[in-house]
Structure formats: C-alpha cells, structure tokens
Amino acid sequence: MSHSVSIILPVINETFSLKETVDILETENKGDILEHIIVVCGKTTPESRAVIAELQKQYSHIMLHEQKLKFLGGAVREAFDLAKGTHTVMMASDLETDPHLIKDFIALSKKEPEIIITATRWKTKGGFAGYNPLKLAFNWVFQKMFSIMYWTSLSDMTYGFRIFPTKLIQSIRWEELRHPFLFETVLKPLRLGVKVIEIPTRWEARKEGESQNPFHVNFLYFRTGFKIRFMSRGRIRK
Numbered sequence: 309m310s311h312s313v314s315i316i317l318p319v320i321n322e323t324f325s326l327k328e329t330v331d332i333l334e335t336e337n338k339g340d341i342l343e344h345i346i347v348v349c350g351k352t353t354p355e356s357r358a359v360i361a362e363l364q365k366q367y368s369h370i371m372l373h374e375q376k377l378k379f380l381g382g383a384v385r386e387a388f389d390l391a392k393g394t395h396t397v398m399m400a401s402d403l404e405t406d407p408h409l410i411k412d413f414i415a416l417s418k419k420e421p422e423i424i425i426t427a428t429r430w431k432t433k434g435g436f437a438g439y440n441p442l443k444l445a446f447n448w449v450f451q452k453m454f455s456i457m458y459w460t461s462l463s464d465m466t467y468g469f470r471i472f473p474t475k476l477i478q479s480i481r482w483e484e485l486r487h488p489f490l491f492e493t494v495l496k497p498l499r500l501g502v503k504v505i506e507i508p509t510r511w512e513a514r515k516e517g518e519s520q521n522p523f524h525v526n527f528l529y530f531r532t533g534f535k536i537r538f539m540s541r542g543r544i545r546k
C-alpha cells in the first residue's frame with residue numbers, strides 16, 4: 309500500500325523557527341512528504357508571511373491556507389479536510405515539536421498504517437526545558453487523571469504532535485476551536501477504539517514569538533475530557 313504524508317504547520321509569529329522546521333523535514337524525509345499545509349490567519353505577522361513566500365519559492369509542495377474558523381483548532385481542522393496524503397502530521401512551527409522526530413513517526417506509521425503515533429514529553433529524562441513549573445505540575449496531575457478516566461497508559465494526551473491516518477481524522481466530527489482541540493484529537497480516536505502509541509521526545513520552549521494559549525484556556529481541557537468520555541460513538545463520527 310502506498311504511504312504519503314501531509315504536514316500541517318499553523319503559523320502566527322514564527323520566522324526562523326518555521327524555516328528550520330521545513331528545512332529539517334525536507335532534508336530528512338525526502339520522498340515521503342507529499343505536501344506542507346501552512347495555515348495562517350489575520351494575526352499572522354508580515355515577517356512570517358515573508359518567510360512563507362520564500363519557502364514557497366524554495367519548495368514546490370507548500371500550500372498556503374487562510375483559515376476561516378478561529379484559533380488553533382480552527383486552523384488545524386480546516387487543514388485536516390485539505391490533506392491529500394494517506395497520513396497527516398499535526399505539529400507546531402515554533403520548534404516546540406521537534407522536527408527530527410518526524411522520520412520516526414513516518415517509519416512507524418509505514419509499519420502500522422492504521423494507528424496513531426504520538427509524542428510524549430513524560431517518558432524522556434528532562435523532557436521539558438523552560439516549561440513553567442506551575443503548568444508542569446498541573447500538567448502531570450491532569451495527565452494521570454485522564455489516563456485513569458480513559459483507562460489508557462498514554463502519558464501525554466495534550467501535546468499536539470502526532471501522525472494520523474488521514475481517513476480517520478476526516479471521518480471524525482471535531483468540535484473544539486481553542487487549544488483543547490489538541491486533547492480532542494487523541495480522545496475521540498481512543499473512544500473509537502483506535503490504537504495509539506507514544507514515542508518519547510524532549511520539549512524546549514520557543515525562542516521567538518509568544519504562545520497563543522492564554523492561561524485560563526487550560527481550564528477548558530477538563531470540559532473537553534469529561535464531555536468526550538461520555539459521548540456516544542455515533543456522535544463522534546461525522
């Protein structure tokens with residue numbers, strides 16, 4: 309069976325981080341990547357747009373998409389529908405999702421095309437560099453609580469760094485628009501009985517720009533987690 313990958317890259321204020329991400333992906337995965345879908349919105353800076361234009365000159369398969377839905381979830385949901393590869397990677401363009409891991413994602417997904425492969429920062433020694441300590445403690449408790457609730461051994465369900473079979477993500481009814489969307493993308497497949505495996509990675513704080521996730525949004529993750537736990541499978545599918 310053929311295997312091809314669509315990479316989703318949402319961009320707000322990244323410049324050299326975006327370029328480094330794409331360059332590493334292209335160097336290490338030549339032939340496997342069908343397309344990069346770069347998603348931008350009104351908040352995307354002119355500096356970022358200039359870098360995207362340069363990348364489009366350098367590489368032939370970079371699509372630019374102007375999102376209509378709001379926020380990070382809106383950006384990625386629209387890209388899910390555009391993806392043409394057999395598999396789709398969800399990641400960031402701020403280097404908080406290590407582009408060197410993609411070759412491992414792709415190798416594993418070729419072996420097991422029906423599953424989701426996701427990254428974990430909790431199975432790596434010193435998995436977080438520069439993470440807010442309060443957020444870190446909160447994150448640990450949160451992960452434990454929801455791994456029990458969903459009866460899974462997954463250790464990092466809120467990290468938006470995964471490869472999916474494209475037909476799976478295109479068959480699910482997505483609801484979240486803000487950052488809890490990242491959590492939704494593992495919970496709904498789990499409820500449908502899809503196998504999800506983790507590979508360890510190290511997280512390092514971005515070196516440019518700032519996060520688009522206001523602290524209060526962290527509390528919305530609870531609502532997402534509880535709601536999906538008790539949702540019928542019929543309502544999860546489109």
Ligand SMILES: Nc1nc2c(ncn2[C@@H]2O[C@H](COP(=O)(O)OP(=O)(O)OP(=O)(O)O)[C@@H](O)[C@H]2O)c(=O)[nH]1
Binds near residue numbers: 320348404518
């Ligand atoms: N197109 C688009 N990109 C976004 C939006 N929000 C965030 N992004 C991008 O998505 C990636 C991840 O977002 P961040 O804001 O860094 O959030 P995060 O690192 O996942 O979350 P925190 O650890 O909570 O800060 C970054 O590359 C952002 O530029 C959005 O509304 N639209």
Ligand SMILES: [Mg+2]
Binds near residue numbers: 519
């Ligand atoms: Mg980030």
